[in-house]
Amino acid sequence: MAIKLDNSQTDLPVLKPFNYSPAGQPGDLQFSRWLAEVPPHGFIGLLLLACLWPVIAAAQSNFTTTQAFEALWRWMPFLLTKGFLLNVVVSFLTMLIGTIAGILLGLGQISPINWLRRSCWFITQLFRNSPWLVLLFIVMLAFPFEIQIGDTIIPIPDWMKAVFGLSLPIMANIAEVVRGGVQSVSTGQWEAAESLAYTRQQTLWMIILPQCFKRMIPPWMNWYAILTMATPLISLLGVEEIITLSRQAMESEDNHPELLMPFFGFSLVIFFIYCYPIARLTMKLEKRFNVKG
Amino acid sequence: MTTHNWTPDQPLISIRDVHKSFGDLEVLKGITLDVRQGEVICIIGPSGSGKSTLIRCINALNPINSGSIKVEGQEVNDPKLDKLALRKKVGMVFQQYNLFPHKTALENIMMAPVKVLNEPVDEVEQRARKLMKRVNLIGKEDAYPGELSGGQQQRVAIARSLAMNPDVILFDEVTAALDPETVNEVLLAIKDLAQDGMTCILVTHEMGFAREVADHIYFTDRGVIVEHGPPATFFTEASDPRTQEFLSQIL
Ligand SMILES: Nc1ncnc2c1ncn2[C@@H]1O[C@H](COP(=O)(O)OP(=O)(O)OP(=O)(O)O)[C@@H](O)[C@H]1O
Numbered sequence: 001m002a003i004k005l006d007n008s009q010t011d012l013p014v015l016k017p018f019n020y021s022p023a024g025q026p027g028d029l030q031f032s033r034w035l036a037e038v039p040p041h042g043f044i045g046l047l048l049l050a051c052l053w054p055v056i057a058a059a060q061s062n063f064t065t066t067q068a069f070e071a072l073w074r075w076m077p078f079l080l081t082k083g084f085l086l087n088v089v090v091s092f093l094t095m096l097i098g099t100i101a102g103i104l105l106g107l108g109q110i111s112p113i114n115w116l117r118r119s120c121w122f123i124t125q126l127f128r129n130s131p132w133l134v135l136l137f138i139v140m141l142a143f144p145f146e147i148q149i150g151d152t153i154i155p156i157p158d159w160m161k162a163v164f165g166l167s168l169p170i171m172a173n174i175a176e177v178v179r180g181g182v183q184s185v186s187t188g189q190w191e192a193a194e195s196l197a198y199t200r201q202q203t204l205w206m207i208i209l210p211q212c213f214k215r216m217i218p219p220w221m222n223w224y225a226i227l228t229m230a231t232p233l234i235s236l237l238g239v240e241e242i243i244t245l246s247r248q249a250m251e252s253e254d255n256h257p258e259l260l261m262p263f264f265g266f267s268l269v270i271f272f273i274y275c276y277p278i279a280r281l282t283m284k285l286e287k288r289f290n291v292k293g
Numbered sequence: 294m295t296t297h298n299w300t301p302d303q304p305l306i307s308i309r310d311v312h313k314s315f316g317d318l319e320v321l322k323g324i325t326l327d328v329r330q331g332e333v334i335c336i337i338g339p340s341g342s343g344k345s346t347l348i349r350c351i352n353a354l355n356p357i358n359s360g361s362i363k364v365e366g367q368e369v370n371d372p373k374l375d376k377l378a379l380r381k382k383v384g385m386v387f388q389q390y391n392l393f394p395h396k397t398a399l400e401n402i403m404m405a406p407v408k409v410l411n412e413p414v415d416e417v418e419q420r421a422r423k424l425m426k427r428v429n430l431i432g433k434e435d436a437y438p439g440e441l442s443g444g445q446q447q448r449v450a451i452a453r454s455l456a457m458n459p460d461v462i463l464f465d466e467v468t469a470a471l472d473p474e475t476v477n478e479v480l481l482a483i484k485d486l487a488q489d490g491m492t493c494i495l496v497t498h499e500m501g502f503a504r505e506v507a508d509h510i511y512f513t514d515r516g517v518i519v520e521h522g523p524p525a526t527f528f529t530e531a532s533d534p535r536t537q538e539f540l541s542q543i544l
């Protein structure tokens with residue numbers, strides 16, 4: 001209680017109230033919480049059930065579900081090594097760029113410099129509240145497909161542009177995680193450091209960030225899982241990730257409707273297998289840091 | 294920096310007609326007081342009267358609107374003020390201790406001298422261990438703040454402030470958040486400092502303590518100093534009805 005009181009007694013810019021959006025709070029791990037609570041057997045059972053659907057719906061067709069699964073089996077290595085791998089690569093690179101840019105943007109939001117704080121806040125809100133697909137299309141169309149540096153022409157592949165496009169909302173959300181983390185440290189810590197003649201930079205790096213670093217990991221991982229699940233969006237831009245390749249594979253198998261469930265179901269399972277442990281770990285870390293913090 | 298010809302026979306801190314507002318709320322309405330070197334002054338008064346605000350203005354945690362605060366001749370109300378230089382001279386201890394929870398007691402004490410004053414680590418460590426002894430905390434060097442009682446944390450905070458070798462220390466209700474059993478150990482540590490000649494400005498509700506250690510007591514209400522005097526006369530001869538009412542409630 002008394003700490004709360006102290007909050008109202010300072011002129012530090014960090015303490016200026018921000019418009020908190022419920023989606024932006026670092027402790028908000030809705031996605032991971034939901035995913036971590038799915039029992040794995042339940043999920044797979046549901047999928048198997050769904051695979052029976054074409055058997056009933058298209059019983060008179062001469063293409064059987066068994067054949068569909070055989071086709072999937074043949075395509076599986078290709079889908080994994082060419083398709084899903086790209087999803088993973090895109091998610092890694094996006095997270096890398098988004099995290100670095102997001103940290104800068106988040107720290108910018110607590111800067112004592114007025115115009116910097118305001119513009120960082122604006123950028124964050126802009127990209128955090130825009131539909132991801134719109135951002136993707138804008139980047140796709142606005143970016144040149146090659147850059148010329150001197151005599152060398154560097155082509156920018158579509159998947160690279162997709163990385164930039166996805167980095168924007170990730171950056172904005174990581175910025176919120178960073179800002180929320182920094183602001184979760186009591187203002188008394190800033191004041192104590194200030195009164196000991198620490199500079200602002202020293203206070204931030206030696207006192208504040210070490211205290212909130214751990215608290216920022218679970219929400220950061222939460223955003224990684226959300227991002228990974230969102231990577232199939234880039235198939236709409238023609239990037240050859242798992243969904244694009246699945247469709248191409250089905251096409252070359254004559255587009256039988258029986259293929260639909262096995263192929264897309266496979267993608268679902270793969271994403272689930274990849275993200276489920278992340279979500280579990282996120283919740284575990286969240287619990288641990290909360291107990292200690 | 295501006296040259297100031299301060300000599301120890303002048304007041305260490307000289308506050309003249311200080312006004313401070315938060316938005317429309319005027320919290321300090323013309324405060325004037327002097328603190329001489331080695332003096333211990335206590336500021337008392339009802340909640341919300343601006344005591345914390347006043348002492349936070351002295352180390353520039355709060356900027357003032359008008360008036361003058363001079364610390365060793367250096368004007369605090371100056372846009373060109375070197376805040377860091379000021380804060381090296383003025384220590385502060387908070388009601389909520391505000392120790393750095395990710396550092397041990399010893400590290401809490403050592404950090405600022407090492408990182409801010411750039412003093413050699415082993416020298417600082419020696420000094421820090423001596424300070425731990427001085428505040429009666431031998432054996433707690435490697436404990437984290439979370440493992441210490443409130444009274445112990447507050448004594449670490451006092452030692453942390455002392456490690457910077459300040460010329461004056463500001464104490465803002467440093468016993469207000471403590472369990473009654475641990476109040477005394479903290480008061481003893483402060484008393485030890487005061488008797489050692491450290492200049493102290495204490496905001497406190499501990500009247501017995503104020504009477505015992507203070508050289509001068511100031512009573513503030515709604516942003517003005519209503520009454521002040523040495524403890525011998527202050528408690529017995531308070532003439533203003535507001536002071537009398539406050540004292541009758543608290544004593
Ligand atoms: N940062 C701030 N913004 C706005 N108002 C403030 C701020 N800090 C203090 N105030 C107000 O200024 C007034 C004086 O506060 P201050 O903390 O100095 O009182 P105090 O005498 O220390 O009281 P207490 O004994 O409760 O600590 C109060 O009305 C408080 O609400």
Ligand SMILES: [Mg+2]
Pocket residue numbers: 344345346465466
């Ligand atoms: Mg106060």
